[in-house]
Amino acid sequence: MRTQVAIIGAGPAGMLLAHLLHREGVDSVVLEHRDRDYVxxxxxxxxxEQVAVDLIDRLGLGERMHREGLVHEGTNLAIDGAMFRIDMAALTGGKAVWVYGQQEVMRDLFDAAAPRGIEPLWGSEDVALHGIDSATPHVTFRRNGQEHRLDCDFIAGCDGFHGVSRAAMPASVLKTFERVYPFGWLGILAEVPPADHELIYANHERGFALASMRSATRSRYYVQCGLDDRIEDWSDARVWDEVCLRLGPVAAAKVTRGPSFEKSIAPLRSFVAEPMRHGRLFLAGDAAHIVPPTGAKGLNLAATDVIFLAEALADHFRTGASAGIDGYSARALARVWKAERFSWWFTSLTHRFPDMDPFARRMQMAELDYIRGSEAAQRTVAENYVGLPLD
Known part of the structure; x- marks a missing residue:
């Protein structure tokens, strides 16, 4: 088998890149270990963010998103129950964010793939990268019990934090930066209307909480929990009680309780790998960086990574130029670190840390109070939340 770009991973980064390359007339093959239902x-x-929305529109995949997605022009912060709103649209010249779940994005990407000749090779096992330092890289894998070799010009590692792509980089080249947080998020999904038409981020003495949604009838709630907590310890009743307590009485009065149909605990970390390119291998999405979900940057960073990468690869195949591919890592990382900074800061602002003494808590409260009363501070939050410009 031969292609121009071998894409490892059929998550958001991999599939967005495949569609972008198809649009530019560049051939690619997507290898994915799991099946479509799992991904x-x-x-x-x-x-x-608006950048991701614009990308989905540019790929001709935005019809359902515009029909079913929810546009949010603001967001809410609650401090021990006292809530205030940040008008993001007013502070950023009309920019907003869209609530449209990653599951829906993936469905749209997959539904449009086959008609465009993009057919991920599901069940690709034992994927290995070879010759990334040479002009003739290739990928080997096993599928349906048979061994395969895929020759290519470049490899795009879009296979997530635990994938094989980053591990293929020489240890002498790769540098990693990490911050593991001493808590997790317990999340539930329930078929109930949301407590508010916009998100509510709550900082409470018992810990962080988030009221969000996936649609007008499906809600997603999170509460900060210990890393040693177990799902079995959190009945639905306990989750709802904790959500309402942390959101405060005004928001809690609008919470509709109901049975959860999905419940999970996720640890939080900040992680960046540098560089994002070595030889003929490029990293994109979670293979290169992880952000805590507080700032909602994960999928959006994956989208901007592949915008930069597709642009660079298309230019190379069209003109032979190497400036774009040579500059990809620096260009992507400049945006990645800004998103990491905001996600780290927002996490530090909204969560209770185990070693937080009374002074640190007072500083956290003072900063939240400053944001509440300062248009300049709210503009900074809004600019980062809706997404910084691409360059």
Missing amino acids: EGRVRAGVL
Whole structure:
């Protein structure tokens, strides 16, 4: 088998890149270890920045998103129950974010793939990268009990934090930066209307909480929990009680309780790998960086990575130029670190840390109070939340 770009991973980064390359007339093959149902069914991010929305539109995949997605022009912060709103649209010249779950994005990407000749090779096992330092890289894998070799010009590693792509980079080249947080998020999904038409981020003495949604009838709630907590310890009743307590009485009065149909605990970390390109291998999405979900940047960073990468690869195949592919890592990382900074800061602002003493808590409260009373501070939050410009 031969292609121009071998894409490892059929998640958001891999599939967005495949569609972008198809649009530019560049051939690609997507290898995915799991099956479509698994990849599409993973419960992940639900907030899209304008850059991601524009990309989906540019790919001709936005019809259902515009019909079913929810536009949010603001967001809410609650401090021990006292809530205030940040008008993002007013502070950023009309920009907003869209609530449209990653599962829906993946469904749209997969539904449009086959008609465009993009057919991921599901069940590709034992994927290995070869010759990334040479002009003739290739990928080997096993599928349906048979061994395969895929020759290519470049490899795009879009296979997530635990994938094989980043591990293929020489240890002498790769540098990693990580911050593991001493808590997790317990999340539930329930078929109930949301407590508010916009998200509510709550900082409470008992810990963080988030009221969000996937649609007008499906809600997603999170509460900060310990890393050693177990799902079995959190009955639905306990979750709802904790959500209402942390959101405060005004928001809690609008919470509709109901049975959860999905419940999970996720640890939080900040992670960046540098560089995002070595030889003929490029990293994109979670293979290169992880952000805590507080800032809703994961899927959006994957989208901007592949915008930069597709642009660079298309230019190379069209003109032979190497400036774009040579500059990809630096260009992507400049945006990645800004998103990491915001996600780290927002996490630090809204969560209770185990070693937080009374002074640190007072500083956290003072900063939240400053944001509440300062238009300049709210503009900074809004600009980062809706997404910084591409360049």
